[in-house]
Amino acid sequence: SQQGEEDPQALSIQEGENATMNCSYKTSINNLQWYRQNSGRGLVHLILIRSNEREKHSGRLRVTLDTSKKSSSLLITASRAADTASYFCATVAGAGTALIFGKGTTLSVSS
Amino acid sequence: GAVVSQHPSWVICKSGTSVKIECRSLDFQATTMFWYRQFPKQSLMLMATSNEGSKATYEQGVEKDKFLINHASLTLSTLTVTSAHPEDSSFYICSAYQVSRGGVNEKLFFGSGTQLSVL
Numbered sequence: 001s002q003q004g005e006e007d008p009q010a011l012s013i014q015e016g017e018n019a020t021m022n023c024s025y026k027t028s029i030n031n032l033q034w035y036r037q038n039s040g041r042g043l044v045h046l047i048l049i050r051s052n053e054r055e056k057h058s059g060r061l062r063v064t065l066d067t068s069k070k071s072s073s074l075l076i077t078a079s080r081a082a083d084t085a086s087y088f089c090a091t092v093a094g095a096g097t098a099l100i101f102g103k104g105t106t107l108s109v110s111s
Numbered sequence: 112g113a114v115v116s117q118h119p120s121w122v123i124c125k126s127g128t129s130v131k132i133e134c135r136s137l138d139f140q141a142t143t144m145f146w147y148r149q150f151p152k153q154s155l156m157l158m159a160t161s162n163e164g165s166k167a168t169y170e171q172g173v174e175k176d177k178f179l180i181n182h183a184s185l186t187l188s189t190l191t192v193t194s195a196h197p198e199d200s201s202f203y204i205c206s207a208y209q210v211s212r213g214g215v216n217e218k219l220f221f222g223s224g225t226q227l228s229v230l
Contacts, residue, residue, distance in 0.1 A: 024175045029134045040226065041223070041224070042204065042221055042222065042223040042224045043155075043204070043221045045221075047217075088154060088155070088209075092219075096143060096208060098145045098155060098157050098160055098206075099145070099157075099206070099219060100206070101147075101155045101156075102154060103153075104153075106152075109137045
């Protein structure tokens with residue numbers, strides 16, 4: 001099962017630009033998380049935002065959550081070529097339950 | 112930090128054979144583990160929830176007789192792809208919750224994944 005959609009499916013930008021990815025989900029959540037996956041590799045946890053939080057920062061990452069619209073956004077500022085990867089949002093409906101992933105956004109950052 | 116070890120990282124097998132993938136929590140006990148499958152250029156799809164000492168719970172559309180899950184201990188869950196066919200070729204990844212002393216499921220840790228290629 002998949003929770004929702006991510007937008008855009010693919011994003012190509014230049015180094016130094018900001019990248020914004022959006023995620024929508026369908027059901028009530030406990031928290032929402034963003035992951036990065038380099039081609040053919042495992043997942044890297046980026047950030048977790050709880051359902052009672054609206055915004056969270058971590059380094060060059062900024063995540064927002066709007067539970068009324070069931071949506072979240074991930075902003076990567078001052079992007080680098082090393083940020084090239086697929087990015088997934090994932091939601092947790094309740095404590096101890098599985099992460100349900102969105103379809104992902106493929107980000108390409110060219111130097 | 113907590114580590115989930117997954118083996119093998121890649122495997123090539125002939126059609127009709129069975130392949131076992133192991134997922135171990137190295138420094139914590141995991142009563143619940145999850146198995147995902149990812150086809151090329153697609154997202155991770157939850158296959159099943161593995162519970163220590165009991166039967167796994169499979170997601171709709173996942174054949175339990177084809178994807179055998181065993182969670183015999185608090186640190187090990189295995190996924191066996193039986194009678195593998197080329198369409199089973201995929202990236203399989205497991206994850207486990209590290210449970211705090213208070214019994215609250217906290218962080219979810221992922222294995223590094225297994226790339227299965229069935230010829």
